[in-house]
Amino acid sequence: MRKFLFFMVAALLLVLASSTAAQPSVSAEGAANVWSQIDESTIPAAGQATYRADTYLTYSADFGALRDLLSAAPREGSDNPALALALPLPNGSFVDVSATEYAMLEAGLAAKYPDFHTYYGTSASDPSLRARFDLTALGFNAVIWSDAGTAYIAPYQLDDTVHYLVYWKHDATPTSPLNEEGVLGEAVGAALAEGPASFNTGEQLRSYRLAMAATGEYTIYHGGTVANGLAAITTTMNRVNGIYENDLSIRMLLIANNDLIVYTDPNTDPYTNNDGFAMLAQNQANLDAVIGSANYDIGHVFSTGGGGVAFLASVCNAGTKARGVTGSPNPVGDPFDVDYVAHEMGHQYGGNHTFNGTTNACGGGNRNASTAMEPGSGSTIQAYAGICGSENLQSNSDPYFHSISLQEMVNFSQSGGGNSCANITSTGNTPPTADAGDGYTIPAQTYFELTGAGTDADGDPLTYNWEQFDAGAAAPPNTDDGTRAIFRSFEATASPVRTLPKLDDILNNTTTFGESLPTTNRNLTFRLVVRDNHPGSGGIAWDTVDHTVVNTAGPFLVSSQNTATSWVGNTSETITWDVANTTAAPVSCANVDILFSSDGGYTFDSELLAATPNDGSEAITVPNVNTTTGRVKVICSDNIFFDINNVDILVESSTSAVQQSAFSASNSGSLAGALAALLGLTVVVGFVALRRRQSA
Incomplete structure (x- = not known):
């Protein structure tokens, strides 16, 4: 007996010691890392700060090494493996991204600007991650989309390719909302607006030649040179391509002579910077004259004023394909690239508005009834996030299109006018x-x-x-x-x-x-x-899929365990719920399943009862677990509706109640008490063993 007690005490001490032992930290080093986190105070002032965030980290990069490293990235379509590149994240960690270069600049433009390169990337360690990054006269820029959020790497200031801000999208400094001036042109016809209930696509990539003009004011914002203006355009369009390729299999390529329409002098450029409507006609006339109508498929102009305005379903149309304008006092970052550029171009590719709100910008004449499928301001690209006052769902758009926008834009680009000028290539991808x-x-x-x-x-x-x-x-x-x-x-x-x-x-x-x-x-x-x-x-x-709601039934509610509740494992408890006429037709729910969660309701992996009558009350056996976050779910056995009780349930396993006396005695400082408690536990175990032998 003494040996047994010694063993039990030793085991107890081992458990207590192991529970407080520190866990080893693990750090991961990314491949080909050219980044070093630095103190912001060490960065010398060099130029205007164009990107702003409230919370961020600052890094320095060996820009020459970064350029040399990325020069080894395989070109799209190559059989060579992707390049492993480490990118910093706003939480201080790094992620390894597999980088592939793709040609966003047509050959003639790339020859003039050989240091401009565009890339996309993925991560083997995080399947949710997609990245877009580029090298230009302004340095390195990157956007990283993943389940963790949207992260940005941006130059700390103009004329500085060494120092960078790394920040989350939600930490970006808010900018003044930019109202859209309007959408011109006839709405997409019913034949295009109506789509099949089921559909898939992705076998082909449609590439369009983009003529992207810039007012003198826009170029001055980015440093005043054609190279800098073109660099900012490259960064924006690389990010926009990341969205359009993923959602629509559409890519836009900057035309060979795009440098001819990046203006540096507001006094001599052909645009009225602060008048979006005026710039629609000005851009159409200017691009046709300078570039030639036959040499581009879609035209647009960036400015620092005038808001956003575009002609609907205009790509490939000789009379309207350049009628797209995006102007913002801060023409950088997510609010510009996603909320406005991707949005205005969305109109040019046939996408109507999707918001259904009524206030501020949502209250004007821009609502489109047949596609108003998002409550309030909406949150996707063709909605009005952030500019609908009290009906704003959020401040900025999320970087994807609503399914009604996908339907309209796929129809336009594959079956409508947008299919007439696209360069179509096989992707080798089988759609899902x-x-x-x-x-x-x-x-x-x-x-x-x-x-x-x-x-x-x-x-x-x-x-x-x-x-x-x-x-x-x-x-x-x-x-x-x-x-x-x-x-x-x-x-x-x-x-x-x-x-x-x-x-x-x-x-x-x-x-x-x-x-x-x-x-x-x-x-x-x-x-x-x-x-x-x-x-x-x-x-x-x-x-x-269509579901039918009937208000003669419901609300179906769990009525028990909605206040502080404690259970002991392997005991019987009663679950009650309001049937709320759900057994009657047309709902006709005869049976329910009762499930248990030990993680606060996020997973229900314990089935307490299956297909028990939907009669409002059932006794269950409490799972023999220890948890402070138990929840009960009652769900119709052959339907999709359910309820969960309102508060966490404390559950103590039946064995814990006995073991707790030993721990309590030990924690009181009384070794004798601990030994006595352990002796009692031993007697109980021995008695159970004896009973089993007698019954054998």
């Missing part, structure tokens, strides 16, 4: 497939889950967007009139499941602006968009 599943009838004011599926023959890393695909009358967010969209779009994830509303809101009893449960008898149409994120030219697929 999408399956949105079957439709259900669900109760009103009740949570539900959408589960889809996607496949990809090439093994590309798939991401999923579930988006509501309903258009209705203009109205503020979080109101249901029975027709309009009541669920906003969120960025794609690696999961084909979307919980409505957001799972975090359900678990925290909060509400996200732009998400509201249905309260009326109505249909809810959802579209699942699958992206394969293929480098250089992505494939997409979508599938559409």
